[in-house]
Amino acid sequence: MSDPVIHIRGLKTQFGSHVVHENLDLEVERGETIGVIGPSGCGKSVLLNQIVGLLQPAEGDIEVFGHTLNQLSSRERHALERRWAVMFQDGALFSNLTVRENVMAPMREHTDLSLTLMKELADLKVLMAGLTSTAVNKRPSELSGGMRKRAALARALALDPELLFLDEPTAGLDPITAGRFDELVRELSKTLGLTVFLVTHDLDTLKSTCDRIAVILDKHIKYIGPLQEIARIDDPWIKEYFSGPRGRAVVD
Ligand SMILES: Nc1ncnc2c1ncn2[C@@H]1O[C@H](COP(=O)(O)OP(=O)(O)OP(=O)(O)O)[C@@H](O)[C@H]1O
Structure with missing residues (x-):
């Protein structure tokens, strides 16, 4: 190799x-x-x-x-x-933050980007993860299990990881939702x-x-x-x- x-x-x-x-x-x-x-x-x-x-x-x-x-x-x-970025089994989203704020969290920690740019980038990652723009202002508790996984994936993609x-x-998803999530992972990875x-x-x-x-x-x-x-x-x-x-x- x-x-x-x-x-x-x-x-x-x-x-x-x-x-x-x-x-x-x-x-x-x-x-x-x-x-x-x-x-x-x-x-x-x-x-x-x-x-x-x-x-x-x-x-x-x-x-x-x-x-x-x-x-x-x-x-x-x-x-x-x-x-690199990690998506843990339970998603590990911050329950008191909206989806957008969750995705912005790694950007706040690791970059000096302006707030406006962070918001725009976060919204882009949310769309990439297959959520609609209405999801950005929701808290994790307002999302289905499949949507929470997508939000966690959006956060994992926040800093454009290579790995x-x-x-x-x-885990915990019904077969149809799981299949869609698998397709998304494959598509994004390629x-x-x-x-x-x-x-x-x-x-x-x-x-x-x-x-x-x-x-x-x-x-x-x-x-x-x-x-x-x-x-x-x-x-x-x-x-x-x-x-x-x-x-x-x-x-x-
Ligand atoms: N922090 C820890 N302290 C002590 N033992 C631990 C710790 N973390 C994991 N282990 C032990 O290490 C072993 C491997 O755990 P691990 O969670 O990696 O298994 P796994 O292959 O992922 O299992 P599963 O498929 O059930 O999720 C287990 O016996 C577990 O109890």
Whole structure:
């Protein structure tokens, strides 16, 4: 691989005596969407949190955009953080702010743009995320689950990230809303040239958005490749994962 956006080597994660990851290696190429799957508790969300610096690994190196995370000054770190965005499972929107104010929040923190420009940009991101302009003045509690996800996506796009992290983006959505959200993620990632790191249990999301799938088993990325290849691997967990009716529908 030529130009990995994320390069992880020899990662070990440990909580007390509980070893979650050991000798975990991963490369994510620029512009690809990678879906991370694995049994519940295998450390998918922890891996995401480590890449964005919310958790420290016990051992190993994590490079993002060619910079080793634990070797950066806080200033360098701040500059690097502007290049990625995270959409957490619950959306993590500020409930007391309108959608527009939520999308403006990262701009206020990281830029010196005028208020007028921030508002215009925020409204543009809201439209990009597939919401209508009437949504900008609403608070999260006034939105449906699907609309809240879109608002969270709009906020994630606020600073034009090159790398987007999505933790269970379609969790809690009905299949039609989830499918539309998957389409939006795919369209935006291709149009904007985003690299996407996606944690999901949703087989339809894997099929419609991911270029490659990374499977965490036995504490490391045991398998990585396109969905059709992964689905055919002779491994008990993979067989079980893909053997239900939905799994078969995705693979056939
Ligand atoms: N801050 C923490 N302190 C202690 N243990 C933790 C912490 N965060 C996560 N863990 C443990 O690490 C393991 C991996 O957690 P993680 O949430 O990454 O799993 P996951 O693969 O995302 O699971 P799921 O698919 O159920 O969401 C779990 O056993 C969890 O209990």
